[in-house]
Amino acid sequence: MTEAQTNFRFETDADGIALATWDMPGRSMNVITMAVMDELEAIVDAVVADANIKGCVVTSGKPNFSGGADLTMLQGLGAEYERLKAADGEEAAMRHFFEASRRLSLVFRKLETCGKPFAAAVQGLCLGGAFELALSCHHRVLADDDKTRVGLPEIKVGLFPGGGGTQRVARLMQTGDALQMLFKGEQIRPLAARNMGLAHEVAPAAEIVERAKAWIRDGGSAVAPWDVPKFKAPSGKVYSPAGMMIWPPANAIYRRETHDNYPAAKAILASVYEGLQLPMDLGLRVESRYFAHILRTKEAQAMIRTLFISMGEINKGARRPKDVEPSKIGKVGVVGAGFMGAGIAYVTAQAGMEVVLIDRDQAAADAGKAHCHKLITGQINRGKAKTADRDALLARITATPDYAALGDCDLVVEAVFEDPAVKAEVIGKVEAALPAHAIFASNTSTLPISGLAKVSKRPEQFVGIHFFSPVEKMLLVEVIRGTQTGDRAVATALDYVRAIKKTGIVVNDARGFFANRCVLAYVKEGHKMLMEGVPPAMIENAGRMAGMPVGPLSLNDEVALDLGLKILKATEAQLGEAAIDPDQKRLLTEVVENRGRLGRKNKRGFYDYPEGGQKKLWPGLSEIQPNRLDPDDVDVTELKHRFLVAQALEAARTVQEGVITDPREADVGSILGFGFAPFTGGALSYIDFMGAAAFVELARALEAKHGPRFTPPDNLLQMAGNGGRFYDALKRAA
Ligand SMILES: NC(=O)c1ccc[n+]([C@@H]2O[C@H](COP(=O)([O-])OP(=O)(O)OC[C@H]3O[C@@H](n4cnc5c(N)ncnc54)[C@H](O)[C@@H]3O)[C@@H](O)[C@H]2O)c1
16 A cells, blocks of 8 residues: 555454545546556555455445446547557557556456455446446445446447456356346346345445445455356356357347447457356456457447547536526426427426426416326336425426416426417517526427527527427437527526436527438438338338437338428428429328328328237338339348438538537437437547548449439538548647
């Protein structure tokens, strides 16, 4: 133990039991860094060296144990690899990279085999590398409270557990359960963790350290189960008849869930399969080899950049206008208690704010509040809320038709019918009731904010706050800056979005804003393929194989087919025939007007939705296709490219037009807003990691075959010429 130690407090009690309390100064959450690993190793050495110390309990001095590794550290390793490769060659770089990336694994194994018992006393979140630390301890006591969760979520940022996680869970649980856990990356509650074999004890939070000490005092073993001779994994040997049974379904699940787009998931399979046939130390070495490989994949680099680094920066206010005082939002008005308004009222009240929910009459306002009641009851039924939470939440929502109730609101969000005349009337009534400081926000999805603000008496306090449906589930919110919107309105909107625990991106006003505009390109490609005669099931499969969460036809059904037709017609009326696609119009007119199919909402769309049964593609769909292609003549790779390239081109156009001014927002927005293939890191990262030149070549090939919707915009052509990337501008600004 040295003076330099700052991240852990270390003390030994009268019974000779050491307590290492992880409590990093200046941070609200402990995080694994190289310095933390050095200190942990020093603690292991100190425990071993001191004959008076019987064993050691590791705990946290913060409300959470730890969220895991600092992923910027892992990105740094990638940069270091490139530097070494340039200087000393690939082999030397890879050797260094392999050794550096297995640091966690080696320190945890040293702890596990040091000869003295270690116990983890865990409260709050204990995830990723931090849970791998706990797994390497010989005993785990979890706090029995609502906040405690353990898990290995690395897969969500394109990685997999490289600190021994794959090897230890595969030796603690049935192989199938271990694979599920590693594939899903879910957070697990204390009792479930104990039942799964991931923890030994669950105890009241105030007792966890004492229980862990008691285990050591009572002679707890310092030998991990897998280090006991003749240890057998719960599913037996990989090559036993029972052990073999798991691999065919495991491979099938891997394919179904990932479509081979996530190298980390494949590495999990391989690491568990190979590791289980080896002793622990060799298993860990196998895991490390795969980890070093995965860390360098473009999928991991892209996902870490977008889903960890960019999302963290955006959530911490990177795009909030500077020099604007933090806003105090105590009371929020929501006008329009329909589908969206009720959802907005719910998430606002859930964040602890008072809500005034207004509609045209008391019954309509009450119906909105009843929807909030239904949503929170669902949470109670799933064990995620208590009856007291429901009472408190509903007490915060006042449903009324009376605009005077808005008199002390700090912010009002309108979600009335998508009709400029109705909106104009509501804007007038709300502004007449609002206090001078309050901000007015519209949740419109298609009407430009600058146009709506024309009737506002204070357009600098007028902003767009565009939610996605269903509000309670979707994490993205677009904050729309109109031509006259002031910085305080944008800052207030972002503060509000943060308060309701969503991610807000700032989008300059334009038709379709950002997310809807890009995702419409996806749906349109699905329509075009239908009209070309591609079998509908192939279209849907290709969408999912490209990495989208649902096929384009399924997505269109959810949104409503008549809405698509309405938007097409409105665009045609405003911008002329050339602004719309005739194939799309023909298809939607036939489906909506001639066949009365509106989508999921009337249980008949591109799919049929039988009562109580599974949805099925509508058999009549192939009849309305002008011709039908033989499946053998369809190039699925090209379909996948069309889906992603069409959306990425649209995202690039939003940058060119100044609608999006920060690539992080396009990437985060595309994944959270419409599920753009997460393994790419988002719509712009898809281009950046492919390289603009290669992307332009791909787009040009599609343009030659399918026309000008694949024509790359000038910014891409320029980047293709000079090797530029979307993120270059960000680097220069930093
Ligand atoms: N549905 C979506 O997926 C979605 C997504 C994002 C944004 N939006 C936007 O949200 C808004 C509302 O959409 P929705 O789907 O919730 O519609 P909805 O029809 O479910 O709800 C609209 C509500 O507004 C009320 N209303 C109408 N005129 C009013 C007035 N003068 N005063 C007070 N209340 C009035 C209606 O009674 C109704 O309850 C629209 O602007 C829409 O474009 C919708």
